[in-house]
Amino acid sequence: MAQAERTRETVVEAALARLDLSAKTRLLAGQDRWSLPALPEIGLTSLVMSDGPIGVRGVRWAADDPSIALPSPTALAATWDQDLARRAGVLLAQEARRKGVHVLLAPTVNLHRSPLGGRHFEAYSEDPYLTGVIGSGYVNGVQSGGVGTTVKHFVANDAETDRFTVNNLISARALRELYLAPFEIIVEQARPWGIMTAYNAVNGTTMTEHHHLVNEILRGEWGFDGVNVSDWTAARSTEGAIMGGLDVAMPGPVTVYGEALAQAVRDGWVEEATVDDAVRNVLRLAARVGVLEGAEPVVTELPDVIDGEDLAREIARRSFVLVRNEREALPLKPGTVALIGAAARDARVLGGGSATVFPSRIVSPLDGLTAALPEGALSYAVGAHPGTELVIAGQGFELRAVCRGADGTVIGTRDVPDGQIHWNGSDLPKGVTPERIQTIELTGTFTPRDTGPHTFGIKGVGPFRLGIDGTTYYDGVQRLDNDDPFSGIFDAPVPRAEAELTAGEPVEVSLTHEVAVSGDEALMRDITFALAHLGPRRDPDELITEAVEAARAADTAVVVVATTERVESEGFDRADLRLPGRQDDLVRAVAAANPRTVVIVNSGSPVELPWREEVAAVLLSWFPGQEAGAALADVLTGAEEPGGRLPTTWGSLDAAPVTQVVPEDGELPYSEGVFIGYRAWEKQSRTPAYPFGHGLGYTDWTYESLASDGTTATVRLRNTGERAGREVVQVYLSPSEPDEGRPARWLAAFAVVEAGPGESAEVTVGLPRRAFETWDEEAGAWAVVRGAYRVEAGRSSTDRRVAAMIDV
Template structure:
């Protein structure tokens, strides 16, 4: 529908303009060309919100992490989340959302797993396709990422992932294929890593051959930021846009390659056509009507975030029906996360939320008249949060003259990619962050300086620090995500202001090129007891309570973009906290905030465990609703949780000689666990409890024409036998009757959520895709004929009904 407009626009461009269009003009935008009516195209990170072009100060709705969204097993909810983010993108003038992430949870050590959906390619594909449909229904493009096999962070810029053809097709490419074919994604992001010897930005076999040739993808491919390092290789390998700009391997370098005969101009023309198609679809090209004419109805952002959070929580354990809370008069609460919740993962998934309610506040509001006794217990924070009061940032030149001054929403300078308007990088010598802290309690407060570089810290006129802070490694993104931190104990009196100034000396290299970065934080913490005293206080408070609730969490230093985890242990002495509280009170509930599995050595010591992922801005009210029974925990595990890292069948994330070999083939996640009879995980894929009970009453399979897209439809009847309304996720797994060592014992083939009132029965219809009985061999998809058992149940390890289908 856009061919004529695009061809006319293309014909009006000279070579230099065409190649400039393929390189970012700055950190987040592609250049416009007024002569052809092309507006600049703005991109922004997702996937839980739309950050915009500023790292902080530009408020955004924050949804739960993608692992949480996948835990809902609800594509309809994912689609609504996508519509909300499109609404947010339009509000911020953003055309392209850099999401969703569909890389799989291959190893539990993957540092960025909170940003992906699941260990299972089918669940990942269905949730991601729904999310993409939602975003693009709002006229905003998506870029499905990171194509492909970007399943760990260690040496991510250079690692060569060696993946067999079957595993590549059946696992890692599968969710991309689903999103392209079923949701019509308008964009894909090429990963940093190489696959089988070829860097993904130059991997023509996968980008041009599979993505465009086999699947019919007609959108644009953008590099991950700084991933394109080869002009000819990237252009010939199918990468259309090299970000960020203005200095990239495209632009002038690409124009020179064309003039020298190293890249045919028709290749550049094809790249520009795809960028112009993107512009037309999002309404940025004159004469081309946007792909979406009528926008969806407005969504209440906080309400949607709250609903998504409650739907994601997985009740992993609930012995004796301890939850929901009932008849309690005194609750002992402990754990720093009850007062300072971690609601999102670290790195490019972060957005700025002006304020977030705490679980303590939410519980007190939900339970008026109930005494809630809070003790910190254990402080596992590896980075202190920024002081939440007003602050200013002042940029100066070498003579001390003010270049720019701006108000900050919190005590963090976060200039990444772009500097404040009017600030000349060549003149910039220092940036001063100044705040007035008014403590609300007397005692020994803690200030921190987090950042990489040369700093000075002055408190009430006294210089407490002057010198360098040096990060580990040479990844600048990792340095800004998890920077070095120094802490300082400062005695403060309640109500008495304390003047604090942090000055950063600017290395010219920080503000040259596309990745301009001035990023440092003044952190603050109220007084906290020492570890032993804190643990003892929490246990003593729990001893006299009706119920104890312990909050535990991972931190930015152990679970974030930029690095992989080294263990699954909770940081600090949080395990000790749980054990001591549980020993003091046999009615202990543990709320676990983590984006991916953690070890729980105290699991058998507590009757109730609620897994909450990173719950987004409405985490606290959603949690209070679930704990009190106003809402049911709706989540089911999208990934298997091991008892300990040593049990995990696949864990390696560190390359050897620059290569990471996926030697396990198609056996990851529950597929691998089911081959290990002697070792069971803590919780299986698909597991999750509710507040009612379900009976699986009947199953039948209606066979379809196996030459089509479906093998048949499974009809499952479930009855709500409990005393309250509830929600159940019916999961369908396919198992070959004749065992095949080359294939898993069984695999997810379909799912659907049902809701029913107390005493009500519901029949759900679940189609089985033809791909469920296919394997990749000899360069194509082959249907393995024979008899299959169709299982229906509550998890991969809790199968209630079965039937047989002939394929």
């Protein structure tokens, strides 16, 4: 232990000794949604947490407190670049410090077990090794900026259906080799200061009470010495949680800790020494981030300032995966371009749920290409809308919130950049308190972009009154038919009004909500609702016809297709992998009209592409963050090369090996064992649309040789194209003797290389000992599997170019 760390531990022990039982147990319970209480008697200031992982929202869920929005975690993993992940982390630490945040609730390192997982955009990959390496870079970056992380969700939170109660049944081997593996890698490589335990149960025990996985494996075997915080509202039992290794129960002010834990100690159900262990972990975190008086923080010299917009743009273009490029459709040749698709104008840059942040600007594909192409070269057509659901009021709305007391007197106001209110007790407008507030009115004007019928709706629970242009369309109580405590955040808006409006003519809008205490005590101080809107929808066939005419008149057609927040979001899983709306019909029609059709797929995780052989090029852009359009223009014009490789296999749902995400009688068996992702596709001899690791650039590479001594692999390759490029060298291990109980091959190492045209490059990567081990369930230990192995290097799990044999 270094001297600075020993000094911090001394300060922690001294502070702990000065706390009585009441203070200790209060420290283990959130004082509100995002923070732990200050304890002035020991020089401890309040420790603040915030959602991530693509930005730092801070304690306010509001568009008037903007944040940098990086590309989705699937995009970050698609770069296959640990250093780029580290730089993303450094930027997020910078953002956290700007917002007064000490701990970032990220990264998410659950696996893409099934393509139906609704929250996969927030996780990295189907492969545990790639996930662990990218996650380690991210954690090291954040913590190098003096901000803590909470690696989540420990463990097996790999789907959203019944996530609060599902009991996932997983073999010890699958747990060790797949689901625990990214956490283990990150603990070893990055020493995270925190971890977040999941809602779900594993093999009969809820994760916030899982003594074996938390105390024996995480803390015992791996030596994790950070804080274990519950997912929000996940802690259910005072004694079970503290004995299961849970340090902090969030959110507050009412949790299973606090006075309930103090009473459990007084009654003899819990030893005070057990409480002390949890408090010690919290104080250690406080010392590390610099909020405990007398303890020097881990980081005393901050990293250089990073330009957030520049880094967001770089990550996006490095993440784009070019999966098809026939007839060298990309980069774009000089000439005219027809840009098509609603998502080209109204970009979807991030996923729904707790990953949501509010950037100060969003560059759409239309914006980016307009700026990059010569004047007159670009035309635009809507073509097809991804969905028909309402979205939070944004463009064209000018709104403010007016708060009134019980007598109707105005007690406070605040400008609201979009139509969403998400306030807690510490985030009310000046002069407003939870005790005084009776109603909130979102009021202002809306200037339509299009003439026709506009639909307005309400997101939230409780009494509402909605008025448009002086007419009251709804006055009643809105209820939702589920018991999810986050319904007001994640559920779809309910349509409540339709009004004929004229483009360019502003109208008055008003949505009044009568504030009520939530039925869930842990969320009692939250006020969450939103005004939603959907513009006129023209006949889909007419829109497709217009798009076809535009495509036929242009040299190249670029079609942007996308998912929506009702397809990919926290809170629910996907029912299928199809693109919503008439987007497939649009692509086919455009492709028939123009052989140089390029399709941009704006989704956070796999979708089916039934037309992929009918188009010239397919580029996957994930959820590309706030600089989406600028990065897309860089890549389409050839100013930059698409640098991404698939972190997850893409294929049809019919062929996908693992599709069960819905529990039966509360249980979800992981019956596939260690065979998920590319391991399962190969075992079942199924051919995906695009394999794990696949991705094209704008140059060609020849793999010349591979040499390995069993501990390292050295790969030599040459850029045989006509321009400089970047290649992701992927190294796989394959046992020479087939073994039904093991995958045919698995990723063991990777590296990014760069070379100019005609230049060669050589890279040496380490082969981790763990790559040769399996978990022996009988012995309860890792065991090296001896024998001959084939070490292969190439461009994807199915495109392996060079090989060498080794004996282990």
